[in-house]
Amino acid sequence: MLEKKTIDYEKVVLIGIINQEQDEEKSREYLDELEFLAYTAGGEVATRFTQKVDIPNPKTFIGTGKMEQIREYVSENDIGTVIFDDELTPAQQKNIEKILKAKILDRTSLILDIFAQRAQTSYARTQVELAQYQYLLPRLTGLWTHLERQRGGIGMRGPGETEIETDRRIVRDRIALLKKKLEKIDKQMETQRGNRGALVRVALIGYTNVGKSTLMNVISKSDVFAENKLFATLDTTVRKVVIGNLPFLLSDTVGFIRKLPTQLVESFKSTLDEVREADLLLHVVDISHPNFEEHIASVNQILDEIKSADKPTIMVFNKIDNYEHETIDEDDLVTEKTTKHFTLKEWEQTWMSRLDSKDVLFISALNKENLEEFRKKVYDSVREIHVTRFPYNSFLYPEYEEGL
Template identity: 60%
Template sequence: MAKEKSYDTAIKPETAVLVSVIPQGVSEIKAQEYLEELQFLVETAGGVTKGIFTQKLTNPDRATFVGTGKLEEIKGFIDAEEIDMVVFDDELSPSQLRNIEKFFQVKVLDRSNLILDIFAKHAKTAQAKTQVELAQLQYMLPRLTRLWTHLERQRGGIGMRGPGESQIESDRRIILNKITLFKERLDLIDKQNETQRKNRGEMIRVALVGYTNVGKSTIMNLISKSDVLIENKLFATLDTTVRKVVIDNLPFLLSDTVGFIRKLPHHLVECFKSTLDEVREADVLIHVVDISHPNFEDHIQAVNETLKDLDALDKPIITVFNKIDAYKAPIEETEDGEEIKVTLEDFKNSWMAKNSDPAIFISATDKVNVEEFKQKLYDTVVELHNERFSYLGYKL
């Protein structure tokens, strides 16, 4: 059984060790990108990363995820540095979680549990809190034998907080009843949201989508003149915000949605179905991309895969490359072995050549090319508005 530590995390942040298995076919560079993102997740949850361990394996060990030698290496570091928790970059099975924690004698989390904790921390509305609570219960259910000793919320700490009750009972039947209750509650919220959407009338609906922390909320505030929370943290925005926007006397609805991320737990996507309905039911999507991030093309792919899962990839999409003020030209190697810098203009030309729809390149914070973006959005909304209301015999 893992030893529990009781302290105020506001005074002393929890220390973490990150662990990743690099499977065959995944480069070390790609694995490093995942670990950097995991480290950001730990920071967002309020922890501090003190060490990173990786191991190349064809397949993770069925019992302990990593090999025994790597376990011993990590254990030595944990004991020497008095580490509070170990975070794995992939989802662990119940037996792996139990075996690893028994060996390390500290708290062990996986990526899914860490993301759930961040969602719990940021849940503000009744809907978001219910969605998070449901996802937590579904995650915990197959892990009862390990988790019951950790469900006293007053112990606190990363992976232990919850938006609802102070303690989850150790009875499986009660957990299942709670899951049923939360599902019924979300169904009721879904119906209420559906009624609200119908009451919004026939205005064109636009949804901001994108990887987490790309600047969607900044753009939301810029266009709608609203006051949406902006933080340099993953999943700072959890609840969908909808605002009525008017550009040149043309009204439409703009919504800011939860950011996407690689390896997002499937059950979490299911629980947030009602939130993501804003994406499904939107007429236009604004796909915001942080062009200053070195892995922004991977982020585009991750978002597109999620949109495909939501059956929303066939909608009109305006791609907005944000944060051009922070863009740093990467160095690429030509076929002749020559190293060249890919300037922003080079990327623009490359993107235009590969994609039929032109993209917009802006800096939301510096307000660069914002008017061009608003004009593109206006033209798109006008086109859809005219299509929808052509039966009335007038066009904008």
């Protein structure tokens, strides 16, 4: 009998701030997400610290009193890693490290570490490595001595482990080499995309962990890796899918996230070409997440940045089986009704009034709820694009009938 493998989670502490841009509630939401990121990377959160700061301390990001409180907790509880929700400057990271005598990460380095774990193909690994080196370059002075003291674990995967003696010149050379390598692969991928013929291209997009890969598996009957962790898949998967007798190409893209590191946006821009070149976007949303509307805004912002915001889009609200809402007692005349009290039906009416009703869907990919309606909408949208492009063979694809 095989022995069950247990995961050794690192004990970590999270640090967040409250300021004019993010109030206490917003800070808590960001730390919730940071905790999920830490769990995905292999960390177990022991506690969280927050502080109200209008302007971060240029030396230690947070105030000296709070820093001393954290130092005592880290020392007494044998904490090896402290993670800040905002990006630290190289000087701040070095100073905090000296005070806390622990591994110091920020949100960016944590996301980079998860990407380093998740990258499967040579292309994804090259993209991640480039982003890591770009992030590490200004931090070289303080980083190597720290790595000599403690190696491995969260934030330590990738180039840091083997390049202890690396100086800035060699790192810059490595960055230039990786950029050339990516340019070469980009050209190959561009050729591959060009060779896909006249099929309509559909791209699954959305915040990370909304169920894109699960939906991909259901639609294409393929076996794309899906897991309840952030960034379960990095590599774009493209499958030929047929609904009825209508074929099209479906791609599953990397998930988006708030505060996405600029290094990753830059490194993964060719992965986002699948989105840029798509004829139709399926924007998948986890409606069971309390902040799903903010997730939608984050995705729309990135779509705007890559000039894809005006593409035909179907909003696919997934995980309706997990949706819960707060209820108000009929006799309660004090509590004001807000969106957190909305039923699914009310959300459906809200979004159908905001958008064209034919571009809104509510489904459960996992439980296969409302998938017939989903297939019909996708079929009709793909058919419309195909018929516009090739009017002479429109007779090949009749109107959708249930059971096609």
